[in-house]
Amino acid sequence: MGLRDQLNTAVKEAMKARDQKRLGTLRLIQANIKDKDIAGRTEESREGISDDEILALFGKLIKSREDSIALYEKGGRPELAQAEKDEIAILHEFMPRQLDETETKAAIAAVVAETGAASLKDMGKVMAALKERYTGTMDFGKAGAMVKAQLGGK
Template structure:
Protein backbone atom coordinates (compact mmCIF):
# COMPACT_ATOMS: atom_id res chain seq x y z
CA UNK A 1 0.00 0.00 0.00
CA UNK A 2 1.38 3.40 -0.97
CA UNK A 3 1.81 6.21 1.51
CA UNK A 4 -1.09 8.12 -0.05
CA UNK A 5 -3.40 5.11 0.32
CA UNK A 6 -2.32 4.71 3.96
CA UNK A 7 -3.14 8.35 4.66
CA UNK A 8 -6.52 8.01 2.91
CA UNK A 9 -7.33 4.93 5.02
CA UNK A 10 -6.40 6.77 8.22
CA UNK A 11 -8.59 9.69 7.09
CA UNK A 12 -11.56 7.37 6.60
CA UNK A 13 -10.98 5.84 10.05
CA UNK A 14 -10.88 9.33 11.60
CA UNK A 15 -14.16 10.19 9.84
CA UNK A 16 -15.79 7.08 11.27
CA UNK A 17 -14.45 7.87 14.74
CA UNK A 18 -15.53 11.53 14.37
CA UNK A 19 -12.10 12.70 15.58
CA UNK A 20 -12.15 16.35 14.49
CA UNK A 21 -8.45 17.11 15.02
CA UNK A 22 -7.34 14.09 13.00
CA UNK A 23 -9.88 14.77 10.28
CA UNK A 24 -8.63 18.32 9.75
CA UNK A 25 -4.98 17.20 9.71
CA UNK A 26 -5.63 14.40 7.22
CA UNK A 27 -7.59 16.79 5.00
CA UNK A 28 -4.64 19.18 5.12
CA UNK A 29 -2.22 16.39 4.14
CA UNK A 30 -4.45 15.08 1.35
CA UNK A 31 -5.03 18.54 -0.12
CA UNK A 32 -1.28 19.16 -0.09
CA UNK A 33 -0.74 15.84 -1.87
CA UNK A 34 -3.38 16.83 -4.43
CA UNK A 35 -1.55 20.13 -5.03
CA UNK A 36 1.67 18.17 -5.47
CA UNK A 37 -0.07 15.86 -7.97
CA UNK A 38 -1.24 18.87 -9.99
CA UNK A 39 2.24 20.41 -9.93
CA UNK A 40 3.83 17.12 -11.01
CA UNK A 41 1.36 16.59 -13.86
CA UNK A 42 1.82 20.06 -15.29
CA UNK A 43 5.12 21.68 -16.01
CA UNK A 44 8.13 20.53 -17.98
CA UNK A 45 8.85 17.21 -16.19
CA UNK A 46 5.52 15.41 -16.02
CA UNK A 47 5.59 12.52 -13.55
CA UNK A 48 3.43 10.58 -11.13
CA UNK A 49 3.65 11.57 -7.47
CA UNK A 50 5.45 8.78 -5.63
CA UNK A 51 6.10 8.01 -1.97
CA UNK A 52 9.40 9.93 -2.02
CA UNK A 53 7.58 13.11 -3.14
CA UNK A 54 5.02 12.64 -0.37
CA UNK A 55 7.78 12.07 2.22
CA UNK A 56 9.45 15.33 1.17
CA UNK A 57 6.11 17.11 1.49
CA UNK A 58 5.48 15.61 4.94
CA UNK A 59 9.00 16.56 6.09
CA UNK A 60 8.34 20.14 5.01
CA UNK A 61 5.02 20.15 6.90
CA UNK A 62 6.71 18.67 10.01
CA UNK A 63 9.37 21.37 9.88
CA UNK A 64 6.68 24.07 9.69
CA UNK A 65 4.88 22.56 12.69
CA UNK A 66 8.13 22.35 14.70
CA UNK A 67 8.82 26.04 14.05
CA UNK A 68 5.29 26.96 15.08
CA UNK A 69 5.56 24.87 18.24
CA UNK A 70 8.71 26.76 19.25
CA UNK A 71 7.01 30.12 18.68
CA UNK A 72 3.92 29.09 20.65
CA UNK A 73 6.08 27.84 23.52
CA UNK A 74 7.91 31.17 23.68
CA UNK A 75 4.65 33.10 23.70
CA UNK A 76 2.82 30.79 26.15
CA UNK A 77 0.03 29.98 23.69
CA UNK A 78 -0.89 26.53 25.00
CA UNK A 79 -4.18 26.48 23.06
CA UNK A 80 -2.39 26.80 19.70
CA UNK A 81 0.54 24.68 20.89
CA UNK A 82 -1.76 21.70 21.47
CA UNK A 83 -3.21 21.90 17.95
CA UNK A 84 0.24 22.13 16.34
CA UNK A 85 1.59 19.31 18.52
CA UNK A 86 -1.28 17.02 17.45
CA UNK A 87 -0.63 17.82 13.79
CA UNK A 88 3.11 17.27 14.31
CA UNK A 89 2.48 13.85 15.89
CA UNK A 90 0.17 12.76 13.06
CA UNK A 91 2.59 13.95 10.35
CA UNK A 92 5.60 12.25 11.92
CA UNK A 93 3.69 8.97 12.19
CA UNK A 94 3.91 8.65 8.37
CA UNK A 95 7.65 9.30 8.22
CA UNK A 96 10.45 6.86 9.02
CA UNK A 97 11.67 7.08 12.62
CA UNK A 98 14.29 9.79 13.05
CA UNK A 99 17.57 8.86 14.71
CA UNK A 100 18.37 10.25 18.15
CA UNK A 101 20.94 13.01 18.57
CA UNK A 102 23.47 10.50 19.94
CA UNK A 103 23.11 8.17 16.94
CA UNK A 104 23.24 11.12 14.55
CA UNK A 105 26.46 12.31 16.18
CA UNK A 106 28.04 8.83 15.87
CA UNK A 107 27.09 8.62 12.20
CA UNK A 108 28.43 12.14 11.54
CA UNK A 109 31.74 11.24 13.23
CA UNK A 110 32.01 8.05 11.13
CA UNK A 111 31.34 9.89 7.87
CA UNK A 112 33.77 12.68 8.76
CA UNK A 113 36.52 10.09 9.27
CA UNK A 114 35.52 8.16 6.10
CA UNK A 115 35.54 11.26 3.89
CA UNK A 116 38.68 12.64 5.52
CA UNK A 117 36.97 15.98 6.20
CA UNK A 118 39.28 18.31 8.10
CA UNK A 119 37.53 21.68 8.17
CA UNK A 120 34.19 23.35 7.61
CA UNK A 121 35.15 23.68 3.93
CA UNK A 122 34.62 19.90 3.62
CA UNK A 123 31.11 20.10 5.01
CA UNK A 124 29.53 19.58 1.57
CA UNK A 125 31.27 16.21 1.18
CA UNK A 126 30.03 15.08 4.59
CA UNK A 127 26.45 16.26 3.99
CA UNK A 128 26.43 14.59 0.56
CA UNK A 129 27.49 11.26 2.07
CA UNK A 130 24.88 11.64 4.82
CA UNK A 131 22.10 12.36 2.33
CA UNK A 132 23.10 9.40 0.18
CA UNK A 133 23.02 6.87 3.04
CA UNK A 134 20.62 8.31 5.64
CA UNK A 135 18.20 10.62 3.82
CA UNK A 136 15.12 9.39 5.71
CA UNK A 137 16.50 8.84 9.20
CA UNK A 138 18.41 12.04 9.93
CA UNK A 139 17.22 15.58 10.62
CA UNK A 140 19.68 17.52 8.46
CA UNK A 141 19.22 20.78 10.37
CA UNK A 142 20.55 19.08 13.51
CA UNK A 143 23.17 17.15 11.53
CA UNK A 144 24.48 20.37 9.96
CA UNK A 145 25.11 22.01 13.32
CA UNK A 146 26.67 18.80 14.69
CA UNK A 147 29.02 18.54 11.71
CA UNK A 148 30.09 22.18 12.07
CA UNK A 149 30.76 21.57 15.75
CA UNK A 150 32.79 18.41 15.04
CA UNK A 151 34.81 20.02 12.22
CA UNK A 152 35.66 23.10 14.31
CA UNK A 153 37.36 21.07 17.05
Template structure:
Protein backbone atom coordinates in the same frame (compact mmCIF):
# COMPACT_ATOMS: atom_id res chain seq x y z
CA UNK B 1 2.18 0.04 2.18
CA UNK B 2 3.28 3.29 0.59
CA UNK B 3 2.53 6.62 2.24
CA UNK B 4 -0.30 7.57 -0.12
CA UNK B 5 -2.21 4.40 0.71
CA UNK B 6 -1.51 4.91 4.42
CA UNK B 7 -2.98 8.44 4.28
CA UNK B 8 -6.18 7.10 2.72
CA UNK B 9 -6.50 4.18 5.15
CA UNK B 10 -5.75 6.34 8.19
CA UNK B 11 -8.29 8.94 7.07
CA UNK B 12 -10.98 6.28 6.67
CA UNK B 13 -10.16 4.85 10.10
CA UNK B 14 -10.24 8.26 11.79
CA UNK B 15 -13.55 9.09 10.10
CA UNK B 16 -15.04 5.81 11.32
CA UNK B 17 -13.75 6.53 14.83
CA UNK B 18 -15.23 10.04 14.75
CA UNK B 19 -11.84 11.62 15.42
CA UNK B 20 -12.46 15.00 13.76
CA UNK B 21 -9.10 16.65 14.59
CA UNK B 22 -7.11 13.68 13.21
CA UNK B 23 -9.32 13.51 10.11
CA UNK B 24 -8.84 17.23 9.53
CA UNK B 25 -5.06 16.96 9.81
CA UNK B 26 -4.89 13.98 7.43
CA UNK B 27 -7.07 15.84 4.93
CA UNK B 28 -4.67 18.78 5.18
CA UNK B 29 -1.73 16.43 4.48
CA UNK B 30 -3.50 14.92 1.48
CA UNK B 31 -4.27 18.41 0.12
CA UNK B 32 -0.61 19.42 0.54
CA UNK B 33 0.41 16.22 -1.24
CA UNK B 34 -1.88 16.98 -4.18
CA UNK B 35 -0.41 20.47 -4.32
CA UNK B 36 3.12 19.00 -4.43
CA UNK B 37 2.09 16.55 -7.16
CA UNK B 38 0.68 19.40 -9.25
CA UNK B 39 3.84 21.45 -8.74
CA UNK B 40 5.96 18.50 -9.95
CA UNK B 41 3.98 17.96 -13.17
CA UNK B 42 5.99 20.36 -15.36
CA UNK B 43 9.09 18.24 -14.73
CA UNK B 44 7.27 15.13 -15.99
CA UNK B 45 6.53 13.60 -12.59
CA UNK B 46 2.92 12.56 -12.06
CA UNK B 47 3.30 11.63 -8.38
CA UNK B 48 6.19 12.58 -6.12
CA UNK B 49 8.04 9.62 -4.52
CA UNK B 50 7.86 8.66 -0.84
CA UNK B 51 11.17 10.31 0.05
CA UNK B 52 9.88 13.66 -1.21
CA UNK B 53 6.61 13.08 0.63
CA UNK B 54 8.63 12.57 3.82
CA UNK B 55 10.42 15.86 3.14
CA UNK B 56 7.09 17.58 2.64
CA UNK B 57 5.84 16.16 5.96
CA UNK B 58 8.99 17.36 7.74
CA UNK B 59 8.40 20.82 6.32
CA UNK B 60 4.85 20.77 7.64
CA UNK B 61 6.10 19.74 11.09
CA UNK B 62 8.76 22.46 11.06
CA UNK B 63 6.27 25.22 10.23
CA UNK B 64 3.92 24.00 12.95
CA UNK B 65 6.72 23.96 15.53
CA UNK B 66 7.49 27.58 14.64
CA UNK B 67 3.79 28.40 15.05
CA UNK B 68 3.72 26.67 18.45
CA UNK B 69 6.60 28.89 19.63
CA UNK B 70 4.83 32.02 18.42
CA UNK B 71 1.51 31.01 19.96
CA UNK B 72 3.18 30.27 23.30
CA UNK B 73 4.92 33.66 23.23
CA UNK B 74 1.58 35.30 22.49
CA UNK B 75 -0.21 33.43 25.27
CA UNK B 76 -2.43 31.47 22.87
CA UNK B 77 -2.08 28.03 24.46
CA UNK B 78 -5.25 26.64 22.83
CA UNK B 79 -3.82 27.31 19.36
CA UNK B 80 -0.42 25.93 20.40
CA UNK B 81 -2.09 22.75 21.66
CA UNK B 82 -3.95 22.37 18.35
CA UNK B 83 -0.70 22.74 16.40
CA UNK B 84 1.03 20.18 18.66
CA UNK B 85 -1.80 17.72 18.04
CA UNK B 86 -1.33 18.21 14.28
CA UNK B 87 2.43 17.65 14.69
CA UNK B 88 1.76 14.32 16.43
CA UNK B 89 -0.51 13.16 13.59
CA UNK B 90 1.95 14.22 10.87
CA UNK B 91 4.92 12.65 12.67
CA UNK B 92 3.04 9.34 12.86
CA UNK B 93 3.59 9.03 9.09
CA UNK B 94 7.32 9.76 9.20
CA UNK B 95 9.94 7.05 9.61
CA UNK B 96 11.64 6.88 13.02
CA UNK B 97 14.50 9.35 13.25
CA UNK B 98 18.03 8.23 14.15
CA UNK B 99 19.02 8.61 17.78
CA UNK B 100 22.10 10.66 18.70
CA UNK B 101 24.48 7.67 18.82
CA UNK B 102 23.40 6.48 15.37
CA UNK B 103 23.73 10.04 14.04
CA UNK B 104 27.27 10.30 15.42
CA UNK B 105 28.15 7.02 13.72
CA UNK B 106 26.62 8.16 10.42
CA UNK B 107 28.52 11.46 10.61
CA UNK B 108 31.81 9.66 11.33
CA UNK B 109 31.17 7.30 8.42
CA UNK B 110 30.36 10.20 6.05
CA UNK B 111 33.50 12.08 7.12
CA UNK B 112 35.60 8.98 6.45
CA UNK B 113 33.88 8.29 3.09
CA UNK B 114 34.37 11.81 1.78
CA UNK B 115 37.89 12.20 3.17
CA UNK B 116 36.87 15.49 4.77
CA UNK B 117 39.68 17.16 6.66
CA UNK B 118 38.44 20.63 7.52
CA UNK B 119 35.32 22.71 7.89
CA UNK B 120 35.65 23.61 4.20
CA UNK B 121 34.55 20.04 3.40
CA UNK B 122 31.32 20.33 5.41
CA UNK B 123 29.19 20.58 2.25
CA UNK B 124 30.54 17.28 0.91
CA UNK B 125 29.84 15.53 4.21
CA UNK B 126 26.31 16.95 4.45
CA UNK B 127 25.60 15.90 0.84
CA UNK B 128 26.81 12.36 1.61
CA UNK B 129 24.61 12.21 4.72
CA UNK B 130 21.59 13.47 2.81
CA UNK B 131 22.12 10.98 -0.01
CA UNK B 132 22.42 8.04 2.33
CA UNK B 133 20.19 8.87 5.30
CA UNK B 134 17.76 11.60 4.18
CA UNK B 135 14.63 9.83 5.37
CA UNK B 136 15.81 9.05 8.90
CA UNK B 137 18.30 11.82 9.67
CA UNK B 138 17.43 15.24 11.03
CA UNK B 139 19.71 17.45 8.95
CA UNK B 140 19.32 20.35 11.40
CA UNK B 141 20.89 18.23 14.14
CA UNK B 142 23.47 16.74 11.79
CA UNK B 143 24.97 20.13 10.89
CA UNK B 144 26.42 20.88 14.32
CA UNK B 145 27.64 17.28 14.64
CA UNK B 146 29.48 17.51 11.32
CA UNK B 147 30.94 20.87 12.38
CA UNK B 148 32.19 19.35 15.64
CA UNK B 149 33.62 16.30 13.83
CA UNK B 150 35.52 18.55 11.43
CA UNK B 151 36.94 20.65 14.26
CA UNK B 152 34.88 23.84 13.99
Protein backbone atom coordinates in the same frame (compact mmCIF):
# COMPACT_ATOMS: atom_id res chain seq x y z
CA MET C 1 2.26 -0.15 1.54
CA GLY C 2 3.41 3.29 0.38
CA LEU C 3 2.93 6.48 2.33
CA ARG C 4 0.09 7.62 0.07
CA ASP C 5 -1.80 4.39 0.72
CA GLN C 6 -1.20 4.71 4.46
CA LEU C 7 -2.55 8.27 4.37
CA ASN C 8 -5.62 7.25 2.37
CA THR C 9 -6.34 4.43 4.83
CA ALA C 10 -5.90 6.80 7.78
CA VAL C 11 -8.29 9.32 6.17
CA LYS C 12 -10.94 6.62 5.73
CA GLU C 13 -10.50 5.47 9.33
CA ALA C 14 -10.77 9.05 10.62
CA MET C 15 -13.94 9.56 8.57
CA LYS C 16 -15.50 6.39 9.97
CA ALA C 17 -14.52 7.38 13.51
CA ARG C 18 -15.82 10.93 12.92
CA ASP C 19 -12.53 12.31 14.25
CA GLN C 20 -12.70 15.75 12.65
CA LYS C 21 -9.43 17.05 14.10
CA ARG C 22 -7.43 14.07 12.80
CA LEU C 23 -9.27 14.13 9.49
CA GLY C 24 -8.48 17.82 9.02
CA THR C 25 -4.79 17.24 9.68
CA LEU C 26 -4.64 14.27 7.31
CA ARG C 27 -6.36 16.23 4.56
CA LEU C 28 -3.92 19.09 5.08
CA ILE C 29 -1.05 16.63 4.66
CA GLN C 30 -2.63 15.26 1.47
CA ALA C 31 -3.08 18.79 0.13
CA ASN C 32 0.61 19.55 0.72
CA ILE C 33 1.58 16.37 -1.11
CA LYS C 34 -0.73 17.24 -4.01
CA ASP C 35 0.84 20.72 -4.23
CA LYS C 36 4.29 19.13 -4.46
CA ASP C 37 3.01 16.67 -7.09
CA ILE C 38 1.69 19.51 -9.21
CA ALA C 39 4.87 21.56 -8.80
CA GLY C 40 6.98 18.57 -9.87
CA ARG C 41 5.06 17.79 -13.04
CA THR C 42 6.78 18.14 -16.38
CA GLU C 43 5.76 17.55 -19.97
CA GLU C 44 7.45 14.14 -19.89
CA SER C 45 6.40 12.98 -16.43
CA ARG C 46 3.08 13.18 -14.63
CA GLU C 47 4.30 11.03 -11.73
CA GLY C 48 3.87 12.21 -8.17
CA ILE C 49 6.66 12.77 -5.73
CA SER C 50 8.43 9.76 -4.21
CA ASP C 51 8.08 8.50 -0.65
CA ASP C 52 11.49 10.02 0.18
CA GLU C 53 10.26 13.41 -1.01
CA ILE C 54 7.08 12.93 1.03
CA LEU C 55 9.22 12.22 4.11
CA ALA C 56 11.23 15.37 3.45
CA LEU C 57 7.94 17.29 3.17
CA PHE C 58 6.83 15.82 6.51
CA GLY C 59 10.07 17.06 8.04
CA LYS C 60 9.36 20.57 6.78
CA LEU C 61 5.78 20.44 8.06
CA ILE C 62 7.00 19.32 11.48
CA LYS C 63 9.64 22.06 11.57
CA SER C 64 7.08 24.76 10.73
CA ARG C 65 4.78 23.47 13.47
CA GLU C 66 7.64 23.46 15.99
CA ASP C 67 8.34 27.08 15.10
CA SER C 68 4.65 27.88 15.58
CA ILE C 69 4.62 26.14 18.97
CA ALA C 70 7.48 28.34 20.15
CA LEU C 71 5.66 31.47 19.01
CA TYR C 72 2.34 30.41 20.55
CA GLU C 73 3.98 29.57 23.88
CA LYS C 74 5.85 32.88 23.85
CA GLY C 75 2.56 34.66 23.11
CA GLY C 76 0.69 32.89 25.91
CA ARG C 77 -1.54 30.76 23.67
CA PRO C 78 -1.15 27.20 25.06
CA GLU C 79 -4.30 25.92 23.32
CA LEU C 80 -2.89 26.79 19.89
CA ALA C 81 0.48 25.29 20.83
CA GLN C 82 -1.28 22.07 21.84
CA ALA C 83 -3.11 21.93 18.50
CA GLU C 84 0.24 22.15 16.71
CA LYS C 85 1.67 19.41 18.96
CA ASP C 86 -1.30 17.20 18.07
CA GLU C 87 -0.60 17.71 14.35
CA ILE C 88 3.07 16.84 14.88
CA ALA C 89 2.01 13.60 16.60
CA ILE C 90 -0.12 12.67 13.58
CA LEU C 91 2.77 13.42 11.20
CA HIS C 92 5.12 11.25 13.27
CA GLU C 93 2.77 8.27 12.81
CA PHE C 94 3.77 8.12 9.14
CA MET C 95 7.49 8.67 9.58
CA PRO C 96 10.12 6.04 10.28
CA ARG C 97 11.80 6.00 13.67
CA GLN C 98 14.08 9.00 14.14
CA LEU C 99 17.76 8.46 14.86
CA ASP C 100 18.80 9.44 18.37
CA GLU C 101 21.83 11.63 19.05
CA THR C 102 24.39 8.82 19.28
CA GLU C 103 23.09 7.17 16.10
CA THR C 104 23.21 10.53 14.33
CA LYS C 105 26.80 11.13 15.45
CA ALA C 106 27.80 7.65 14.24
CA ALA C 107 26.12 8.21 10.86
CA ILE C 108 27.87 11.58 10.50
CA ALA C 109 31.25 10.05 11.39
CA ALA C 110 30.73 7.29 8.80
CA VAL C 111 29.78 9.75 6.05
CA VAL C 112 32.69 12.08 6.91
CA ALA C 113 35.08 9.13 6.66
CA GLU C 114 33.54 7.91 3.37
CA THR C 115 33.62 11.30 1.70
CA GLY C 116 37.05 12.20 3.04
CA ALA C 117 35.72 15.50 4.38
CA ALA C 118 38.40 17.43 6.21
CA SER C 119 37.16 20.99 6.63
CA LEU C 120 34.05 23.16 6.64
CA LYS C 121 34.41 23.48 2.87
CA ASP C 122 33.27 19.85 2.64
CA MET C 123 30.15 20.37 4.75
CA GLY C 124 27.85 20.57 1.71
CA LYS C 125 29.13 17.26 0.41
CA VAL C 126 28.58 15.59 3.81
CA MET C 127 25.09 17.05 4.22
CA ALA C 128 24.10 15.95 0.71
CA ALA C 129 25.20 12.39 1.45
CA LEU C 130 23.33 12.41 4.78
CA LYS C 131 20.14 13.68 3.14
CA GLU C 132 20.40 11.01 0.46
CA ARG C 133 20.68 8.23 3.04
CA TYR C 134 18.71 9.45 6.03
CA THR C 135 15.78 11.48 4.71
CA GLY C 136 12.92 11.18 7.16
CA THR C 137 14.98 9.57 9.89
CA MET C 138 17.38 12.38 10.80
CA ASP C 139 16.83 15.93 12.03
CA PHE C 140 19.05 17.83 9.60
CA GLY C 141 18.92 21.04 11.64
CA LYS C 142 20.67 19.30 14.53
CA ALA C 143 22.80 17.19 12.19
CA GLY C 144 24.14 20.32 10.49
CA ALA C 145 25.47 21.64 13.79
CA MET C 146 27.04 18.25 14.55
CA VAL C 147 28.70 18.09 11.11
CA LYS C 148 30.03 21.61 11.56
CA ALA C 149 31.44 20.71 14.98
CA GLN C 150 33.06 17.55 13.63
CA LEU C 151 34.63 19.37 10.69
CA GLY C 152 36.24 21.97 12.90
CA GLY C 153 33.61 24.69 13.12
CA LYS C 154 32.19 26.03 16.34
